[in-house]
Amino acid sequence: MKPDQRTVVVGEKSAEAMRAEWMEAVGDVTRRQKKPTGAGWLTRVEIRKLLNWTEMQFYRRLRALKKCGKVDIFKGNSADKTGSRLTNQVWYRLK
Secondary structure: OOOOOOOOOOOOOOHHHHHHHHHHHHHHHHHOOEOOOOOOOEEHHHHHHHHOOOHHHHHHHHHHHHHHOOEEEEEEEEEOOOOOOEEEEEEEEEO
16 A cells, blocks of 8 residues: 555654744744734734735735835744744834
8 A cells, every 4th residue: 555645754863853943943934933023013914904905905004004104114023823934024102
């Protein structure tokens, strides 16, 4: 019988050793995150949810705020939902 594609071959490593390696790798990703410091930083999704804006409303208002110089923008990265890789992220804060 051929092994199923979903079968995990552990080899010489114990399951606990493999778990420790994965946890270390995930921890490494979270340590490399570049997030803003200080209070008041929100992502696009958080602002839209807070104010109940559509995508177009958000970007129109953001453009106006940028033109007036009333918003700080921080471009960084954060771990994705699974915590396995870094994704680009932008945070906004009113001045």
